[in-house]
Amino acid sequence: MTSGFGESTRASAPSPSCSGNSSNDAGDFECNICFDLAQDPVITLCGHLFCWPCLYRWLHHHSHSQECPVCKALVQEEKLVPLYGRGKTQTDPRTKSYPGMEIPHRPSGQRPQTAPPPPPPEANPFGSYGFGLMGGFIPMATARFGNFTLSTAFGGFIPSLLNIHFHGFQDATVYGTTSGYPFGFNGFHGGNTRGFTQATGQVQRQEDNVLKNLLMLIGFLVLLTVIFVW
Amino acid sequence: MAEKHNIKNPAVKRILQEVKEMQSNPSDDYMSLPLEENIFEWQFAIRGPRDTEFEGGIYHGRIQLPSEYPFKPPSFMLLTPSGRFETQTKICLSISNHHPEHWQPSWSVRTALVALIAFMPTNPNGALGSLNYKKEDRCALATKSQEAPPKFGTPERQRLIDEIHEYMLSKSSPLPQLAPSQASEEQSKTEEAKAQVNLENPEALPVGAEIPDQAGDRIVEEQELPVNANPNPAGVEASMESSSSVSSNQLLQKSDARVQNLKPDTRVQKPDDRLFTLAAIGLAIAIVVLLLKKFIKSTEYGAVFMDES
Numbered sequence: 001m002t003s004g005f006g007e008s009t010r011a012s013a014p015s016p017s018c019s020g021n022s023s024n025d026a027g028d029f030e031c032n033i034c035f036d037l038a039q040d041p042v043i044t045l046c047g048h049l050f051c052w053p054c055l056y057r058w059l060h061h062h063s064h065s066q067e068c069p070v071c072k073a074l075v076q077e078e079k080l081v082p083l084y085g086r087g088k089t090q091t092d093p094r095t096k097s098y099p100g101m102e103i104p105h106r107p108s109g110q111r112p113q114t115a116p117p118p119p120p121p122e123a124n125p126f127g128s129y130g131f132g133l134m135g136g137f138i139p140m141a142t143a144r145f146g147n148f149t150l151s152t153a154f155g156g157f158i159p160s161l162l163n164i165h166f167h168g169f170q171d172a173t174v175y176g177t178t179s180g181y182p183f184g185f186n187g188f189h190g191g192n193t194r195g196f197t198q199a200t201g202q203v204q205r206q207e208d209n210v211l212k213n214l215l216m217l218i219g220f221l222v223l224l225t226v227i228f229v230w
Numbered sequence: 231m232a233e234k235h236n237i238k239n240p241a242v243k244r245i246l247q248e249v250k251e252m253q254s255n256p257s258d259d260y261m262s263l264p265l266e267e268n269i270f271e272w273q274f275a276i277r278g279p280r281d282t283e284f285e286g287g288i289y290h291g292r293i294q295l296p297s298e299y300p301f302k303p304p305s306f307m308l309l310t311p312s313g314r315f316e317t318q319t320k321i322c323l324s325i326s327n328h329h330p331e332h333w334q335p336s337w338s339v340r341t342a343l344v345a346l347i348a349f350m351p352t353n354p355n356g357a358l359g360s361l362n363y364k365k366e367d368r369c370a371l372a373t374k375s376q377e378a379p380p381k382f383g384t385p386e387r388q389r390l391i392d393e394i395h396e397y398m399l400s401k402s403s404p405l406p407q408l409a410p411s412q413a414s415e416e417q418s419k420t421e422e423a424k425a426q427v428n429l430e431n432p433e434a435l436p437v438g439a440e441i442p443d444q445a446g447d448r449i450v451e452e453q454e455l456p457v458n459a460n461p462n463p464a465g466v467e468a469s470m471e472s473s474s475s476v477s478s479n480q481l482l483q484k485s486d487a488r489v490q491n492l493k494p495d496t497r498v499q500k501p502d503d504r505l506f507t508l509a510a511i512g513l514a515i516a517i518v519v520l521l522l523k524k525f526i527k528s529t530e531y532g533a534v535f536m537d538e539s
Contacts, residue, residue, distance in 0.1 A: 033300060033336060
């Protein structure tokens with residue numbers, strides 16, 4: 001009789017595991033507090049899933065410390081990560097789990113910086129040179145336009161001072177190339193060539209380039225001031 | 231049953247969910263059912279743990295769930311004499327309402343019953359509602375508990391108690407004392423041990439598979455058993471909670487430090503910045519050189535002035 005009972009026990013063993021497996025699928029997205037499909041789901045840093053209303057009520061009305069309802073880890077509201085599925089986020093307020101309580105919106109996700117774009121491919125030397133020449137002109141004009149815009153943005157500049165500003169920019173470029181010729185046609189040509197090269201290298205990050213150009217311009221102005229005084 | 235209760239109440243929804251889970255995954259070690267008229271009142275029965283003086287015992291009790299369940303803990307009261315817990319008195323455990331600060335909303339009636347079974351062979355150490363009978367007395371009470379369920383409450387509740395008792399009897403294994411001779415006793419014990427081993431394995435799998443986090447809680451409860459032999463269970467759990475929170479804080483700090491370490495590395499990898507940095511450095515050096523020249527000339531002028539005087 002005892003051995004028969006043992007056999008019957010062994011025979012009945014698989015059935016709980018089968019039903020367990022079927023119920024396990026739905027349990028992956030159930031709230032750890034209300035045991036129902038998570039509404040406005042949020043995940044803690046320790047990886048536990050809750051409804052935002054359930055977790056808010058626990059953290060603000062019942063918990064003596066900011067602890068996870070499952071593993072007692074520290075829960076910081078600014079570190080909660082919401083889950084955005086394909087379901088509609090706008091639901092009828094009357095169907096909320098806690099109609100009597102004022103629950104704020106769940107914390108928003110922290111979006112990292114956009115991934116950098118892939119580098120452009122280079123086909124052949126001649127094409128690259130041509131593309132560089134074409135692209136070099138437009139960014140150069142854009143950079144100058146940016147400087148001009150910034151100069152105008154300051155507002156208090158006198159027109160003559162503005163002219164000096166523009167002239168000083170080219171003069172600084174010339175001085176950077178050849179220190180022996182402050183003014184002259186040859187210097188202008190050299191500066192133009194150098195401008196192409198620099199413009200080609202500065203295709204990306206126009207905003208940063210504008211700021212860097214402004215800082216370099218200020219540096220050159222300081223240098224000229226020191227030279228004149230000397 | 232669902233139609234009779236207010237579905238919008240979150241506590242009722244949670245309790246109905248637990249009833250559904252208990253019915254779809256029954257266990258041989260415990261049985262629990264709510265009253266028809268009041269879903270916050272439950273009747274339960276647990277089986278005494280094996281290889282202890284409580285083996286073979288069927289202990290009935292009642293559970294009272296608060297209106298704010300699962301944010302507040304329930305209260306437990308045993309109805310069958312066991313020699314470990316008093317009858318008709320609320321039990322003092324970390325899972326009951328005597329210690330609401332230790333309650334976790336992820337715990338449920340199922341986890342509470344498993345914990346209650348695990349707490350039976352522990353030393354009470356004078357906890358409220360606990361008893362410390364001799365081993366022989368506990369064995370006698372365990373044997374006696376199988377004969378008839380306790381008498382308690384309304385006829386509906388008594389009907390529920392009888393139903394639970396029949397379920398527990400149908401799932402129980404025969405007592406070793408039923409066998410007349412020692413040889414047959416030993417054989418039956420061996421077979422019972424094998425049956426228990428077979429029973430334990432499928433019981434652990436569905437529980438672990440259903441809710442992995444509760445399996446984690448169960449592991450914690452198992453670890454507490456040897457430690458609870460001497461101190462108070464509440465004190466031990468309090469110290470374990472503090473240690474776990476400290477370690478979790480350290481982990482958070484380490485992760486924050488790693489995040490901070492990653493930030494400066496990404497900024498260094500920029501060739502355009504290098505060119506501009508070199509240009510700025512050259513410009514600064516040129517300015518410094520010119521200033522030095524000016525300083526030297528002023529020094530010479532001072533020297534000339536001294537010569538004239």
